[in-house]
Amino acid sequence: MASVRSRRCVVIGAGVLGASVADRLASAGLQVTLLEQDQPGRATSRWSFAWLNSNDKAPRPYHDLNHAGILAWAELAPDFDGAAWYRPVGHLELATTDAGRTELEARARRLTDWGYPARLVSQAEASELEPALRFPESGTTVAWFPGEGYVLTEPLIARLVARAASNGADVRTGDPGRVIGLDPGPAETLRVRTAADPVLEADEVVGCAGRWVPELAEMAGSPCPVPLVDWEKPGAAAPGLVVRAGPLASAGPVRLVHTSEVSLRPHAGGLLHLEAPDAAVDLHTPEPDLRRWAATLLRRAQQTVRGLIDARVEEFQVCVRPMPADGQSIVGRLPGAPSLYIAVTHSGVTLAAHLSRLIATELTTGTPPADLAPYRPDRFLTNPSPPASLPPSR
Ligand SMILES: Cc1cc2nc3c(=O)[nH]c(=O)nc-3n(C[C@H](O)[C@H](O)[C@H](O)COP(=O)(O)OP(=O)(O)OC[C@H]3O[C@@H](n4cnc5c(N)ncnc54)[C@H](O)[C@@H]3O)c2cc1C
Numbered sequence: 197m198a199s200v201r202s203r204r205c206v207v208i209g210a211g212v213l214g215a216s217v218a219d220r221l222a223s224a225g226l227q228v229t230l231l232e233q234d235q236p237g238r239a240t241s242r243w244s245f246a247w248l249n250s251n252d253k254a255p256r257p258y259h260d261l262n263h264a265g266i267l268a269w270a271e272l273a274p275d276f277d278g279a280a281w282y283r284p285v286g287h288l289e290l291a292t293t294d295a296g297r298t299e300l301e302a303r304a305r306r307l308t309d310w311g312y313p314a315r316l317v318s319q320a321e322a323s324e325l326e327p328a329l330r331f332p333e334s335g336t337t338v339a340w341f342p343g344e345g346y347v348l349t350e351p352l353i354a355r356l357v358a359r360a361a362s363n364g365a366d367v368r369t370g371d372p373g374r375v376i377g378l379d380p381g382p383a384e385t386l387r388v389r390t391a392a393d394p395v396l397e398a399d400e401v402v403g404c405a406g407r408w409v410p411e412l413a414e415m416a417g418s419p420c421p422v423p424l425v426d427w428e429k430p431g432a433a434a435p436g437l438v439v440r441a442g443p444l445a446s447a448g449p450v451r452l453v454h455t456s457e458v459s460l461r462p463h464a465g466g467l468l469h470l471e472a473p474d475a476a477v478d479l480h481t482p483e484p485d486l487r488r489w490a491a492t493l494l495r496r497a498q499q500t501v502r503g504l505i506d507a508r509v510e511e512f513q514v515c516v517r518p519m520p521a522d523g524q525s526i527v528g529r530l531p532g533a534p535s536l537y538i539a540v541t542h543s544g545v546t547l548a549a550h551l552s553r554l555i556a557t558e559l560t561t562g563t564p565p566a567d568l569a570p571y572r573p574d575r576f577l578t579n580p581s582p583p584a585s586l587p588p589s590r
Contacts, residue, residue, distance in 0.1 A: 200560050201225045206388050206398040208375050208412060210236035210367070212244075212349055213544050214404030215356035216552035221402075222363035224560045229366045229396060230357065231388070233374035236367075237353030240406050243438045243515035245459060245471055246545045247452055249287065249344045250312060252303060253543070257570055258524055261547065263312060264567070266343060268549035276359075281352035283462075284345035287452040288317075288326055290336050290500075296456055297337040304339045313343040328449040328501040346452060347545060348464050368393070375405075378415040378536060386416065386535040400559055402537045407434075407518040409526075409540040416533035420573050421580040422540065423521035430480050434519050437475040439490045439512045441497065441504070442467035448503025458496040467510055470497050477514050486512055517542050522582035527551060528564075528572040538573060 203226050207218040210232035218230040248269055250262030273282035291300040300316075307314035319331055322338040361367050368390070377389030381397055388396040403412040410422040427434035443466045452461040456473070463469040470493040477489060490512040498504045518540050520526045525541035539555060541547055554565045576582075 201227070203227065203399045203559075204397060205229070205400040205402065205559065206231060206386075206396055207402045207404060208388075209239075209403070209405035209408075210353065210357055210369075210373075211239055211241035211404065211406050211544070212237070212353055212356075212548045213241075213406070213539055213541070213551065214402070215353045215360070216548040217402050217404055217539065217555055218360040218365050218367075219356045219363075220552045220556035221559065222360040222365040224556055226400075226560070228360060228364065229368065229398075230360060231373040231375055231390060232367070232369045233371075233391075235369055236357045237350055240515055240518060241349045241353060241545065243513050244349055244545050245438070245461070245469060246346045246349050247287070247344065247459075247461070248284075248346060248546050249341070249543075250546070251287070251289075251307070251341060251344065256310070257567075259310060259312075261525070261550065261567060262543055265543075265547040265550040266345075268553060269347065272549050277355060281348045281355065282345070283347065284343075285451045285461075286325070287341040287344040287454065288322055288329065289339045289341070289454040290322075290329075290331075291339075292336050292456065297335075300337055300339050307341075312341075314339060314341050316340075326449055326451045326453065326501075328447060328503050329453065330500060330502060344452060346461050349545060350464070375412065375415070378412060378533075380417075384535050386533075398535070400537060401535055402539065402555065402559070404539050406540065406544075407516050409518070409538050412536065413530055413533070413538065416530065416536040418530040418533040418536065419577075420531040421576045422526060422530075422538065422573060423576055423580060423582070424540070425517070425519040425521055427516040427519075428479060430478055431476075432478050434517045435478045435514050436471060436517060437477045437486065437489055437493070437512060437514055439470040439493045440467045440510050441470060441490075441494045441507045442510050443506060444468050445503035445505070449501045453500060455496075455500055458493060458500055460497050460501065468497060468504065468507065470494065472496065479514060479516070481514065486514065518544065522575075525551065525571045526573050526576075527555065527568050528574075531574050531577060 371392035
């Protein structure tokens with residue numbers, strides 16, 4: 197492998213994953229060009245619930261990967277202006293049905309056995325932890341996950357991109373950042389064509405284009421499928437509705453809260469971020485239906501927490517989860533196009549700080565980290581349509 201400093205590395209996509217990878221590679225001394233067709237952080241990462249969790253991830257290695265992701269943000273935050281974006285506030289989950297209570301108790305036990313901070317708490321303790329909570333009825337079981345939290349992705353990504361640039365990364369956005377072709381160059385290099393600029397020669401291309409990663413694989417001519425959960429057809433599971441409502445009174449919630457009806461957390465600008473597992477929307481849902489769902493989510497939130505008396509829906513958006521078909525991350529070199537290294541995953545916010553560290557280790561040392569072994573793209577050469585193993589809401 198050529199010396200690190202002489203390696204030309206193009207990172208495609210400046211969501212939370214690409215921005216994290218560009219930051220790690222630039223600080224390791226590689227010559228990094230970060231290409232983003234829009235502005236950094238405006239695609240899926242902008243609308244993400246951004247809950248840092250490994251709350252219901254399986255199998256065990258994937259749980260551990262996500263747990264390492266939570267810890268990696270905690271490591272990064274203190275020296276990286278964490279006050280602007282890092283919110284390690286913990287998470288309360290309420291279950292009110294028999295089936296819900298049984299599942300939550302079993303999950304809390306399993307996570308405790310796995311060394312993950314989780315415990316059941318009384319309603320009194322839950323009220324102390326989150327005074328804004330309203331309890332729907334007696335018989336509610338509450339679990340507390342103190343190691344979880346969330347990030348504000350916009351200020352985070354802005355900081356990652358700025359630090360990459362200050363370490364020498366060339367950041368190109370808009371047409372100069374829009375990749376339209378990946379062609380083989382000499383000696384296993386790739387020629388990256390953009391919509392505006394001359395061709396870029398790269399020793400490594402890291403494709404972090406979220407749900408558009410399969411397009412990059414096609415551009416590079418790889419025979420390896422990169423199967424993501426369908427996001428285009430009506431009824432597809434990958435799109436989700438995000439609602440932001442406000443103003444949030446000072447007596448409003450400070451933690452992440454989940455019930456079977458609504459997921460919520462505070463957001464920047466005095467808003468509340470809301471989602472619901474049963475919001476049946478896709479990219480074709482008519483606007484009046486989206487408005488109705490948004491109003492439903494706000495009503496559910498008002499029943500769940502205090503501090504929303506004057507709140508109204510400020511914005512809503514259907515956004516798409518980049519979900520690998522088997523629910524597990526896809527990270528590594530592509531068979532048939534080895535200069536293209538891809539990284540696409542659900543839970544990308546939880547995972548980005550740790551995954552980017554593993555990717556940077558692999559690209560700078562040439563040694564594949566053992567933690568990435570289960571996630572290599574070549575698993576799809578033999579099994580191109582694996583069954584899903586994760587619910588989209590986690
Ligand atoms: C509703 C919802 C809730 C979620 N909740 C959570 C959660 O609570 N916790 C969690 O960890 N994860 C959550 N996720 C998942 C998480 O948000 C994503 O995994 C993560 O944001 C993906 O980041 P990314 O950088 O890979 O992709 P993106 O943020 O989509 O970034 C990809 C970038 O690539 C650019 N790009 C694409 N094609 C090209 C091209 N040809 N040339 C140049 N640039 C290109 C795009 O413009 C985009 O900016 C949620 C997702 C959704 C939709």
